[in-house]
Amino acid sequence: MEYKVEDLSPVKKQINITVPVDEVNAALAATIAMYRTNVDLKGFRKGKVPSSVIEGRFKKEVYSEATQDLVNVHINEVIGEGELSPVSRIDFDGGELVRDEEFSYAISFEVMPEFDLPSYEGIEVEEEKVIVDEKEVDEVIDRIRGNMAENVVIAENRAAKDGEIAVIDFAAYENGEPLEGVSAENFQMTLGDKQALEDFEALVKTITVGESGEGDVTFPEDFINPEFAGKTVTMKVTVHALQEKKLPELNDELAKKAGGFDSVEKMREAVVESYKSSRLQLNKSQAQKTMLDSLLKTVDFPLPDSMVDGHVDSLIQERIERLERQGKSVESLGKTPEELRAEVRPEAEEIAKTQVFLIAVAKKEGVEVTDQEVDMQLHQIAMRAGQEFHVVKDYYSKNNLLFSLRDRLLADKAMDAIYEKANVTEVEPKKEEEKED
Template sequence: MEYTVTQISPVKTQVNVSVPAEEANAALASAVALYRSKVDIKGFRKGKVPSSVIESRFKKEIVGEATTDLINVHINEIMGDLKLSPLSGLDVSDAALSKDTPLDYTFTFEHAPAFDLPEYKGQAIEEEDVLVSDAEIDAVIERVRKNLAEVTPISGDRMPADGDVVSVTFEAFENGQAVPGVRAENFELTLGEGQALPEFEALVKTVAAGSEGEAEMTFPADFINADLAGRTVNMKVAVHVVKERKLPAVDDELAKKAGNFENLDKMREAITMSYKKSRADLHRSSAQKKLLDKLLAQVDFPLPETVVEQQVAQMADEFVNQLERRGKNLEGSGKTMADLEAEMTPKAQEMVKTQIFLSAVAAKEELTVTPQEMDAFFYRLSTQVGQDVIMLKRYYEDNGLMIMVRDKLLADKAADFIYANAMVTKVAPVEAAEGEPGYGVRD
């Protein structure tokens, strides 16, 4: 096998491969031998089928497997020589081995460009210090109270209000006809938490338990069900039960119920520590991002188009999925997929540039990812997505995604390495504006 290399661009390379007839014959003969050892043909003992019969009966399969196996061997050898790692899939030209005939084929791939790394050790950067206020801790405890509240039916004719839990049956009508798909019985809803359209909750709040009501309401233009988006219907609602929450007292008993804490002070201490860790991680991440931005501004190199396109497609899909989880759709937002992709391209380019930069740092510092670190990644991912870790890892292996995982972990290591070697100065945290929640508040 011989090959020549053509650099199409700083991020794209083409390899032209020439296979002599002798090598083609050897690859075909190996495939025939493999088939002889494993196939059963009536009238012949297993492993004793003449090669001519095997070649005639399984010609298409033999040629396909022999060609694929030989090309894979070549690619692995050539990529090792070139010391380049494809950032996207290889584009291999159509090829098929034929007995006593040389074979020529090409493959192209995108890779990281060559560039000079700036000095990335000893960089100065500021990181916000951690501050947790009593008000933030109190807000968490209040949410805990709501989660542990007793829910009991109310008596009397009081109208439902925010915080109440209602059980309702509803149906929409248009021109006196029921609208398909807009009906539910004994639907349970907590008012004031954004679980339903504001107009629907407003209607429910006008109906006492055991009563019925109706009102016109218009679905949002970006409603997830495109058939309903923008339509005005007559919504009829029957409220069966209205329940109110009775909040427990803020005392040691609450702490015990919330997480088996010894007392309220221990609970506050645990919440404070959780806040501090979460906020410290956020501040570190923010400072790390500023440091990377500072370094990236010092380099300029072309980006692989296919890799950027893949990143844009992934981001667009995630955006659409988020819309749908909020009960909306892309069409209702007034944007097309092309509009969305155009908006996301600059961010995708930044992400790809960052990945390439960090990969270069990882290579220079000879950073590696161990099998144990790969396994730890899949254990974390399986916990997040609720899937079996073995099946999840197999999916990544079967779909050629293991290199992507390794590169991500290498990039994370490189970012940590840069930050560990930076001159970090702690500064006072930026406080939230009056009336706004504290920065980075989490339960």
């Protein structure tokens, strides 16, 4: 096999490969031998079917598999010898093997751009000191109390107010007919937290406990379910009970229930330590970003389109999921898919530029990511998603996401490598108005 590497652009390569006749015939013979071992044909003992019969009966499958196997072997050889690292899928341009004929084909893919890294050793960086904000600590303690609060029935026979929980039955009707999928029984609805339609909340707050009522409710034009978007329906509601959250007293008993702490003081100490740890990481991340932004301004290089497109897809998916959590559809943005992609592309390019830069740093510093580190990250992703590890890993593998995950971990390590060589100075935290400026 002979090959020639051609630069189609600073970030795209094409490799033209020529395979001699003897290698073509050897590849076909190897695939036929595999078929002879596994195929059962009437009139022949297993493993004894003549090669000519195999080739005649399974010619299409044999030639296709032999071509694919041979190309895969060549790709590994060429990429290994040339120390090339594709960042996109590998495109194949060629036909199939033909017995007793030379075989020529080409593969093309995108690679990382080559550029000179700026000097980053001793770069000046400011990192804010960690100062405990007692107000924020109190807010965490209040959230702990809120999570352990009990719902207590309100004895008064009246309508609900904001902050209370109404236990209701409800159903939607259109032209006197019930709408499927818009009904519930003994539904606990917290009022005032904007988790329900404004018209619906207003209706519930007009109904006294033990009574029923009805009123028109209009779904917003950007409602996530297009079947109901902009539609006005009649909502019938029965209020069974009102509840309010009763916060537990802040005492040692609560501390024990909250996390096995000996006392409120111990619980507060744990919250403070957690606060310091998270704030330290946040301040470090902010300092690292400032440092990286200054370094990125000193370099310019072309970006692989496949990498940018991948980040465009991720950003759009994040936006769709955010809209869905708000009960809205992507159509509510009033933009075509092309307009949406154009809108997020600058951000995707910034992400890609950062990734390319940090991967180049990783290569210079000899930083690597092991398979065990990738698996650890997948374990964390699986835990957050409430899924089995093997399910998440299979998904990442089948969708070619393992490489991008490895690159993200590599970029994180490279960032830490730069920061370790920086001249970091601790400074007082900025005031809120300074941060806004």
